[in-house]
Amino acid sequence: MSDVAIVGGGVIGLACAFELARRGSSVTVLEREEPGFGASTVAAGMLTPSFEVELTPQSLVELQLDSLRRYPQFIREIEAAGGRSCGYRDEGSLWVSRHRDDELQLDHILRIQQQRGLPARRLTGREVRALEPYVSPRAVGGLLVESDHQVDSRKLVPALRAACEAIGVDVRTGTGVATVERAAGAMELTCQHGGVTSPFHADQVLLAAGVWLEEGLVTPLPKIGMRPIKGQIVHLQGQRLVRHVIRNSDVYLVPRDGGRLLIGATEEEQGFDMNPTAGGTLDLLRFGFEVLPGIYDLDIAEIDVGLRPTFHDHMPVLGATTTDGIYMASGHYRGGVLLAAATAHWMAEIMLTGQAPSEIEPFNFRRFVADQTQQEAAS
Incomplete structure (x- = not known):
């Protein structure tokens, strides 16, 4: 049993695992393929806030800028812990x-x-x-x-994995998660590895499964339109x-x-x-x-x-969900690498303190539940 089970071992899942473990949590990452499969290792790795200000909500631009400011320290900590380069460059x-x-x-x-x-x-x-x-x-x-600036995503993901494992994170590859539910006061995950199905328990679950958030993964949560x-x-x-x-x-x-x-x-x-x-x-x-x-x-x-995970508003979901113990960090669209530093910081804050930071309030899960309620009322 771990304090936190993270479903998905892309750059977001690994970054959150590293930050949570760095702050003292026991963390297990459950990745269905290899770390970075899907979008992370395909990404160009440009650390560039959006210039499409007419189309990008100000809250998302501010999160991008926050992450950009955090990146140099983020990289230093990863490279120091795991001993591998992230391919960070600052030529502009x-x-x-x-x-x-x-x-x-x-x-x-x-x-x-x-x-x-x-x-x-x-x-x-x-x-x-x-x-x-x-x-x-x-x-x-x-x-x-x-x-x-930029990072080499094909170096960032293995560097993150090395850093995670160096500070005690259990990274399990080839391990799919079929179900997540609350049982006997804890979270129970049904895991599949090598044709064998087994349960795994944790106090908290973080869903960072990218485009597979709603593909073959059964949770108590309503569908919110990942594509x-x-x-x-x-x-x-x-x-x-x-x-x-x-x-x-x-x-x-x-x-x-x-x-x-x-x-x-x-x-x-x-x-x-x-x-x-x-x-x-x-x-x-x-x-x-x-x-x-x-x-x-x-x-x-x-x-x-690669396959970029996105919702209809092209904004990520960060924070708690409608089920106690289940958190989400997903839907980063084209900004997964750029937003990794800020996502890891703020997800650790909310999961360890139980308080939702104002910086990520615009990206809450409830906005989709509210949309569904309004649509049902209209129909």
Whole structure:
């Protein structure tokens, strides 16, 4: 028996496990596949708060900024505990404009950065190419966002696992959870591993199962509409062309160690389909080539596909649910890696104190229950 059982071993589940264990809880992580399967290890790892301020609720932007501020310490603690690098980099992002509409967008992003008190500076086309010589000569301007950082998600997840295990977290892979219910004053989980079904008990359960939150997992909770958003990302290999993350409104290009370059990402409503497609690959390569023509000579190393977990409002659920002892940290959509530091901190706060911090109140589970009640009343 553990103080806390966490269902799901992605970046959110592992980050919460690390923080809870660091504060003294005994924690067991139950992961149906391998840690990071689904979305975490496919993510580009950009630590960039949303610039879509007209579409993104202010509460979510504030949570993103909170997490961005926590990230350096978050990384230091993980690397110190587990002895593995997270691939953390702080060169910033370089937005590139191709025409007047892009230039207006960069002016808009600059104003947002200034309102947030974060550094950014506009560049001419000549200055862009002085900074990144392989960027297309058609670039007419740019914006250097120095506060944007990144992690290598394929390093972050194993580093988190190593850190968790180093401080006593029991990480069980290949262990699916079929049911969660309250029994005899504790939480009882029905686990399946290697064809064997067995119970597991904990004082509290944290549901961090990503897109599988409502897929094959039976709990006392009402359904709240978790759905997967498919994302394809192309990995290229060869000569290192850029130092910064390169972005525009269509595509991002993320440099990694060893000559790897990521181009992403599609956004598709395709259920649980995880097959790469010719069309998705073509679009990413075409958009990437417009910004960085040198990718023409790089090798295609792989085409990766992940499933982003999201609800209808594209906001995560963080905190207690309608069943005592069951908590949820899920639905982070495109921001799982960015929000990991803040999610771990605030989930540990609420689970250990029983008090809901105001910082995560907008992301409460009750908002879906209220929606369902209103719909039922209307019908």
